[in-house]
Amino acid sequence: xxxxxxxxxxxxxxxxxxxxxxxxxxxxxLGESGPGPAAMAAIxxxxxxxxxxxxxxxxxRGQFIGLWPATILGMASYLKLTELSRQLQSDED
Numbered sequence: 001x002x003x004x005x006x007x008x009x010x011x012x013x014x015x016x017x018x019x020x021x022x023x024x025x026x027x028x029x030l031g032e033s034g035p036g037p038a039a040m041a042a043i044x045x046x047x048x049x050x051x052x053x054x055x056x057x058x059x060x061r062g063q064f065i066g067l068w069p070a071t072i073l074g075m076a077s078y079l080k081l082t083e084l085s086r087q088l089q090s091d092e093d
Contacts, residue, residue, distance in 0.1 A: 038076030042069035 035043075045068040053062025
């Protein structure tokens with residue numbers, strides 16, 4: 001019975017080690033990508049919009065600047081999709 005428990009514990013350790021390795025690989029990939037310049041620009045424009053709207057009291061300018069993040073992120077998405085499309089086409093050729 002003790003041998004069966006030891007084997008079971010070794011198998012569990014092996015599976016946990018595999019899961020840890022997979023988690024580390026995913027976190028490393030995410031860490032390398034991180035928030036890009038488009039995400040940082042979107043966050044900055046949100047902060048600027050809030051500043052103008054609430055601190056300066058310029059509601060119209062705050063609302064105008066508040067429209068920028070969607071445009072910035074949309075453009076970044078388009079550029080990323082275009083890049084991926086080109087890569088797929090070059091892989092097929």
